[in-house]
Amino acid sequence: MHQGCALVFMFCFIPWTFVASLRFRSTGNCTFIKDVAMNFVCKGSVSKDMFALYKDRRAPQNSHFSIWEGSDDEGQIVLASFHASPLADHATLKIVPNPSYPDRHSFIVESQNQSLELQFVPSTIHCFDFSLRYPMELRRECLGQSRETSGDEVAKQPILHYGSFDIQKITGDTSSRTIELKRVLIMLATFTIILCH
Numbered sequence: 720m721h722q723g724c725a726l727v728f729m730f731c732f733i734p735w736t737f738v739a740s741l742r743f744r745s746t747g748n749c750t751f752i753k754d755v756a757m758n759f760v761c762k763g764s765v766s767k768d769m770f771a772l773y774k775d776r777r778a779p780q781n782s783h784f785s786i787w788e789g790s791d792d793e794g795q796i797v798l799a800s801f802h803a804s805p806l807a808d809h810a811t812l813k814i815v816p817n818p819s820y821p822d823r824h825s826f827i828v829e830s831q832n833q834s835l836e837l838q839f840v841p842s843t844i845h846c847f848d849f850s851l852r853y854p855m856e857l858r859r860e861c862l863g864q865s866r867e868t869s870g871d872e873v874a875k876q877p878i879l880h881y882g883s884f885d886i887q888k889i890t891g892d893t894s895s896r897t898i899e900l901k902r903v904l905i906m907l908a909t910f911t912i913i914l915c916h
Contacts, residue, residue, distance in 0.1 A: 744843060745824070745843045745845065746846070747845055747846035747847055747848065748846060748848065749814070749816055749824075749844060749846035749878070751796070751846070751876060752789075752796065752814045752846065752878065753815075753816065754813065755790070755796060755813065755814075756789055756811050756812075756813055757787035757788060757789040757796065757798055757811060757812050757813065758788055758789065758810070758811055759785065759786075759787055759807065760785075760786040760787060760788050760858060760861075760862070761785070761786050761858065761861035761862050762783065762784065762785040762804075762861055763783075763784060763857070763861030764781050764782065764784070765778050765779065765782045765784060765857075766780065766860060767780050769856065769860055772856070773853050773856070775853070777801065777881050778801040778881070782801050782802060783801070783804050784799055784800060784801045784857055784861070785799075785800050785803070785804075785806055785807040786798070786799055786854065786858045786861055787800065787812060791876075793875070793876060794875045794876065795874070795875055796874075796875075796876040796877075796878065797854040797855065797858065797874035797876070797877055797878070798814075798854070798877075798878040798879075798880060799853070799854040799857050799858075799877075799878070799879050800880040801880065801881050801883075802839075802881060802883040803839050803842070803882030803883075805837060806826060806828065806837065808828075808830065809828035809830040809835075810829060810830050811828070811829045811830075812826050812827060812828045812829070813826070813827045814826060814844065814878075815827055815836075824838075824842070824844055825837065825838050826838070826839075839882035839883070841883065842880070842881065842882050842883075843880070843881050844878060844880050845878065845879045845880075845881075846876075846877075847876075847877045847879075850873035850874060850875050850877070851873060851874050851877040852870065852872065852873050852874075853877070853879075854874040854877045854879070855867065855872045855873060855874050859872075
């Protein structure tokens, strides 16, 4: 009976985690963020128009985000963080990369003269070596400003942080598909527990 449990676990759960670990990885050279203090700007939720414009499937409509700004010798750094609401409770943060495990990083947050280290697991950070409008549009949205249409307002050193793997497909009823996937995973877990007892 316990061999059956092991087989169910091996064929149902390990492939999900293995595929997730391969597919969702931090990208880009993020060395420029080391020791840079980022200041909280604003927080909000992705609007229908913003999602339609940028089609970021890792941050669909109504996803919570926060915007942070800092600077180094190269200029302004803009961080858009999704699915990590606890960050927005703090005034400043620093991103601390892990040299041994590039996909693991911590946030040192400061609030009321206290420092705290936060980790979001799973979590990915994407640092870009080219300019992006997306973080600046999110910034304008959470500040209640209208969209910038000239295309001149870009983040020179943009960073996107995703604090979860909440992926949704663009077409169809995305919320029902996500719920269906969660139900399947719960059913598999329940089946494994019943089989093992």
